[in-house]
Amino acid sequence: MKARNPQDRSDLMSLSKPTDAFTNRQVRLAARPDGMVKADDFTLTEEAVPSPGPGQFTVALSHISVDPAMRGWMNAVASYVPPVEIGAVMRAGAIGTVSASEHSDFAVGDAVYGSFGVQEHALSDGEGVTRIDTSLAPASTYLGALGITGLTAYFGLFDVGRIKAGDTVVVSGAAGAVGTVAGQIAKLTGCRTIGIAGGPDKCRALVDELGFDAAIDYKNEDVRKAFRQHAPGGVDVYFDNVGGPILDAVLTRLARGARIVICGAVSQYNERSTQGPANYMALLVYRASMTGMVVFDYEDRYPEAVAQLAEWLDAGKLTHREHVVHGTVHDFPVVLRKLFTGENTGKLILKL
């Protein structure tokens, strides 16, 4: 099956047969990756579509969220969530439609979001599952700007970064799912917004299409030098998705009292040993802080954030960038790698 979406230039070479109503194709974790994730780290399995028991329902999945954090879940190390066990279906946020239900709160035909895993059909007891309203926004938006992606950007900037109008805000991984939303939120808040991304095309899109004030192409520019030009007064808030040398470069250009939001470290996820920020003593020089955030801690405030994000989307102030790859779940390993090779822009979604 070839990728059919014009946004996607890669050739997916899935050998799987088409979906049928009785077979549930799944991707299970086969091995803890050593370095860069590869196809062999997964097993592609097929089993019968489950039937719901009392208090359960099944979901036919349509969109699977593909996220950098998945790489961390594959390691044996416990993080903010337990690791995915070897042999288990790979964890993933996904959207689908209830296909059979013995659950009083979920009816056949309901569009739902949940941590359904990389498979075609999921069995659920409703725990952590939310209904989505596809009349307000396309289903995929609930994986992006109106989902975990947008919420991460929102709480990371406002609660951890404490952004305010006039701040200079730097976002790394700026062309990625969280980065595109974060930069736009900072701009909408009246901040001077600088994105860091790889390659001239991504950088041009940040400025021309998403309204960033400036973009730094880390693959072709001297990042520290670029900061002297674009952030002469220093960086007030750094929203970090990448870690590594870019984090170290930003540390040398902080403003007094700067806040660094640690959201991710995608440059390090496939490394055998993490590179710590050698310039961390800049935190002392600039009286700055570096704080880790996990979006799930803000669950009781999701409605507030979703309302604001939806209002911006509705008014056309917030652009939702998606990178949709059409395929089957068995294409997942290939799609996942795009996150680490810099091939994606915006929210990466595997559409079944």
Place this chain on the structure above:
Amino acid sequence: MKARNPQDRSDLMSLSKPTDAFTNRQVRLAARPDGMVKADDFTLTEEAVPSPGPGQFTVALSHISVDPAMRGWMNAVASYVPPVEIGAVMRAGAIGTVSASEHSDFAVGDAVYGSFGVQEHALSDGEGVTRIDTSLAPASTYLGALGITGLTAYFGLFDVGRIKAGDTVVVSGAAGAVGTVAGQIAKLTGCRTIGIAGGPDKCRALVDELGFDAAIDYKNEDVRKAFRQHAPGGVDVYFDNVGGPILDAVLTRLARGARIVICGAVSQYNERSTQGPANYMALLVYRASMTGMVVFDYEDRYPEAVAQLAEWLDAGKLTHREHVVHGTVHDFPVVLRKLFTGENTGKLILKL
């Protein structure tokens, strides 16, 4: 001249002649150190004792503060203060007595604290100079528990670390000047207090003499294993004076919402390249923060802190540990090295 203090087991071999009233012996920065600081990085000079002009006064110094931060001031890199220039008198906090004055606020005989430098006589216009009351506490205490040392521990713990009763607080460099005070303040606040220091003697003193709940000997113990024993519920506040592998070890044992106070990184000051904390993504896992602090930012609140510290000292609740080396200013390079070889306990002072 030999060291005369029984606390000091090193043999200082200063060849200088004794102090006289006309000669001002000084230590000037000769070179930017490459790695560990050495005697050659300084020039020992002599010049005539200055005479105060209008609005000036001279101070005959008695106690020079010897601090890890000095190593940073010797580098070319601007930090929270500018570097000491090559050829300039080495920067140092010191205490002395006004010996001649053309300044309306300072009279001959006044005991004063200021950044007077490593020399016997300093000329001052009063900027940043404070009078001290030697009837309340010995002069040297104003370099230690009632000086920058005690204030650093106080604001670092209360303002940046936000310690509260019941917290598990870890202090590294616990046998050092700031560390000994920090651990005692944490204990007085009702925290479970764990010190990290090098060698069984230092560790024993922390527990037996200063009231720490536990001490970890990083030279002879597996620090991570010791944490599992002493801080089974994780570390709420880490007051870091050392950086390096100990910071990395603590990062693996944080409690949810932990605060790391970056006060210093003495293990790294003499290294050609700084080791960044490879485990910094623990900040995300534990929703923790790492914040740099410089005591000078709290200047308007020094009186509040000094009052509290003096009350504790007076009540015998806070023990002031001093390591006094008797010598001339020309012994300074040898004394400074003690900070980096683990030879000192408590506040290191060169008494002239």
